[in-house]
Amino acid sequence: QVQIVESGGGLVQPGGSLRLSCTASGIDISREWMAWHRRVPGKDRELVGYITSSGGATNYQHFVRGRFTISKDNAKKAVYLQMNDLKPEDTAIYYCTTGQHWGQGTQVTVSS
Numbered sequence: 001q002v003q004i005v006e007s008g009g010g011l012v013q014p015g016g017s018l019r020l021s022c023t024a025s026g027i028d029i030s031r032e033w034m035a036w037h038r039r040v041p042g043k044d045r046e047l048v049g050y051i052t053s054s055g056g057a058t059n060y061q062h063f064v065r066g067r068f069t070i071s072k073d074n075a076k077k078a079v080y081l082q083m084n085d086l087k088p089e090d091t092a093i094y095y096c097t098t099g100q101h102w103g104q105g106t107q108v109t110v111s112s
Contacts, residue, residue: 002026002101006094009106012086020081020106022096030054030074035099036081038092038108045095051079064090086110 008020022034035050048068049060055072069082079096086108093105 002098004096004098004101004103006096006103006106009094009108011109011111013112014087014110016086016110017082017084018086018108020083020094020096020108022079022081022103024077024079024096024098024101027077027098027101029072029077029079029098032098034070034072034079035097036070036079037095037097038090039095039105040089040092048081048094083108 003025006020006022012018031053033050033052036048037045038048039045047061048064049058049070051058051070051072058070060068067085071080088110091110093107095105096103
C-alpha cells in the first residue's frame with residue numbers, strides 16, 4: 001500500500017521560510033517523478049513544481065520560480081520543498097504526489 005505523508009507546514013510571516021517534507025512508503029520513489037501542488041483557498045489545485053526520478057532536474061511554475069526549491073533524497077524516500085521569501089498569496093494546502101498517489105496535504109499560512 002502506497003502512503004504519501006507531507007509535513008512541515010505552519011504559520012510564517014511574509015518574507016519568511018518553511019521547508020516541507022514528503023515521505024513515501026510502499027513505493028520506490030527513485031523511479032518516480034515527484035511533484036508538489038497546492039490548493040489556494042477558493043481556487044483549483046495547481047502545480048507548484050516537479051523533480052525528476054533521479055533528482056537531477058526540476059521545473060517550477062512562474063509564481064514560485066526563484067523562491068522555491070524542490071529536492072529529493074531517494075535513499076530516505078523523501079522529497080522536500082524549500083520555500084523562501086513567502087508571500088501571503090502562497091497560503092495554501094501543499095500536496096506531494098507521484099501523479100498517481102497523493103498525500104493529505106499540509107497547511108501553509110503566510111500572514112503577519
